[in-house]
Amino acid sequence: MSRLNNNFYTGFFKSDHLSEKDKYLFSKKSPKYKFNIIGAGMIGQEHIMVTMLEGRAGINGIFDLSEDSINNTCRFFREEYPDEKELKVYDTLENACHDPEVDGLIICTPNFTHIDIVKEAVKSGKHILLEKPMATTLGDAWEIKEMAKDYQSVFQIGLQYRHKPIYTEAIHEMLERKSAGDIKSISIVEHRVPFLDKVNQWNKFTEYSGGTFIEKCCHYFDLLNLFAQSKPEKVYATGGMDVNYKDFEYEGNKSNIIDNAMVNILYENGIKTQFNLCMFAPMFYEEIMVCGDKGRLKAYENENFLPLNHNNSYLEILSGEDGAAKTTNPCYPTVIQESGHSGGTYYEHKHFIDNMEGNHKPTASVEEGFWSIVVGEAAEHSIKTGEVISINKMLEQDIYSKV
């Protein structure tokens, strides 16, 4: 019998009264691997928490350009994990990437920095988990895809929404069990509060984030690509900057990101899809509807800040006279669910480490990261030009004719 994952069961059982000699189930496992965090901001801290919870890896150190972020993350680490060795603070990116003590690099810096950081990181040959979006432009995303092509270690993109409980279950039902038959159309909704504050407010500017479709919606374009099991053919988007940050300026620059949109994507296999974004809604609400020739799946995740007793997640599959219906509330154990992004980040890590160990687990590949940027870039173009964007033409013009 394997021992319990101490970190996972903390809070459920008490073991402090036991001497080390009497601990078998609760004996502390030493992590086999060490990770470095590049960019110790909001998601950097989530990666630290999830690494520590998962337990097979520990955090060796961090590299960041901001003194505040470094101090904040070191303090957080000390307070949360008082028994752990202090975090090493690297003075250069090179030192953080090439420390022989370390097995994996988790890149969590703002989007526009990813390309240069990846160029250094790949020289290390270490396992890489690169936050989404992999880049801010199609050209940079292509370059990263090329760098990753023959990479010998794991190179994963942080598109972890597919590991949230509602999508994990929807993938199982729609793609593995084919509960609704052949998929014909897919719709995804994201309604949420505005972009949050960031270090130097990089997410308010298209130049630094790639724009809303790339920065945020890459998650949903990844999901549409995944559920459609095909390549996007045409993209048409409408949208605008109608409510949020219209008067926002930072160091003399005016914010320029859209806050609501409708995107239609037609896939090469004929599947029709739609994405609906509103970033001035008082909630975090995500919904997916998948219609097949034998039924329909609907699932949602909902945090609306109200003191009402309601389920935060729901999934239904209705098949009419063709079969049994199912309604359920997908979730993970509380400690995982609450560790970030409904537990999606935890399973992203679990799969990352499984892949490091040669136990193949499906996660977002660099190729899939690239295709999420393709849709995002096409949607940005479509809003600017008012035209339907042909993906083949866009790739021919922006990528294939230049390589």
Ligand SMILES: NC(=O)c1ccc[n+]([C@@H]2O[C@H](COP(=O)([O-])OP(=O)(O)OC[C@H]3O[C@@H](n4cnc5c(N)ncnc54)[C@H](O)[C@@H]3O)[C@@H](O)[C@H]2O)c1
């Ligand atoms: N997968 C997800 O669900 C998810 C969620 C949030 C953020 N992200 C992504 O993670 C990345 C970071 O986002 P965040 O919310 O943590 O931002 P943040 O602003 O909170 O943190 C970014 C950190 O990177 C540091 N930094 C900036 N340039 C750097 C450089 N060149 N080298 C080292 N450090 C540098 C900043 O000082 C800051 O501490 C972005 O790519 C973002 O899109 C992903």
